[in-house]
Amino acid sequence: MPYLSRIRINPLRARSRLLLTSPxxxxxxxxxxxxxxxxxERxxxxxxxxxxHRPQLLVVTASRPDWTHLVEQAGWPGADGEHYAVRDYSPLLRQIEAGRTFAFRLTANPVQNTRRPDKLTPRQAQHLEAGQSRGFRLGHRTAKAQLNWFLTRAPRWGMEVPLAPHLEETSASDEERPRDIRIVARSRRTFGKADLTGKEMQVVxxxxxxEGRMRVTDPVLLGERLLAGIGPAKAYGCGLLTLAPVPEQAGGGE
Known part of the structure; x- marks a missing residue:
């Protein structure tokens, strides 16, 4: 049974500062x-x-978790209020039907694969010389490329992004008109990680x-992405797609 958890983080604690800056x-x-x-379990x-002042951590797990240790280290142990919530994710999954519209949020790592980057890093050059790589994964850096990454892949995830609401009538084709999606945050994360040999490598x-609105086109594909995530770097805070009912469909919830 899958679970969706929401945990409150106290940003003023020393442990919290580490967690908030280190994926x-x-x-x-x-x-x-x-x-x-x-x-x-992934x-x-x-x-x-x-x-x-009130960051929140959202987590999807296949089994029921216990967040007591995280509250003790990075929350408000002993204070009033709900420090974390763990809910059965199945009711939301059952609401996914073809044609239904939801509001969504996704933090992802938009990338493209190429056999030969324009500018090789020292590590990439070393791998290429050794014949150890059949291709390289490069991150999209511009907002335009990142939005295009999302829109072109959305059908593979079982959804489509509708046109932005309240648009004036124009002669432009649907492909040229704005979609109901926006980028609300962008950040470059750099941290160290040991490779298979134990050598420290830099991850960027x-x-x-x-954020925006989406319409379900394939409930099975979308359900898989809600549980398995979208794109690379899932271990480092990317890939979790969450849905919420739009106002006209307020009968359900995340």
Whole structure:
């Protein structure tokens, strides 16, 4: 049974400052909420820091987690209020029907694959010389390219982004008119990670948060993406897609 959790983070605590700035540390804290071994269950997580004073961590897990340790280290242990919530994700999955519209949010790492980058990093050049790579994964850096990445791949995820509402009548084709999607946050995350040989390597990713409206085209594909995530860097806070009912469909919830 899948679960969706929401955890309040206290940004003033020393441990919180590490978690908020280090995707590796946050990944370890998320995995620590589950009783099994890390390799036994993959998780999806996203940090929503729209309000810097009250950031929230959202997590999707296959089994029920316990966030007590995270509240003790990075929350408000002993204070009033709900420090975290864990809810069965199945009711939302059952609401996904072809043609239904939802509001969405996704933090992703938009990338493209190429066999020969215009400018090789020292590590890429080393791999190419050794014949160790059949291609390279490069991040999209401009907002236009990042939006195009989302829109061109949305059908593979079982959804489409409708036209932006309240548009004046124009002679432009649907392909040229704005879609109901926007980028609300962009950040470049850089951190160290040990490779298979134990050598420290630098990881760089462009995390982009998209918001807007989407229409379900394939409930099965969309359900898979809600549970398995979208794009690379899932261990580092990318890939978690969440849905919420639009006002005219307020009968359900996230």
């Amino acid at each position: 590796r540390a946050m990944h370890a804290a998320v995995q620590g909420s589950l009783p099994g071994l890390p390799q036994e 998780t999806l997580w996203r940090l929503d820091a729209d309000n810097a 990713l462009n995390a982009v948060t998209f």
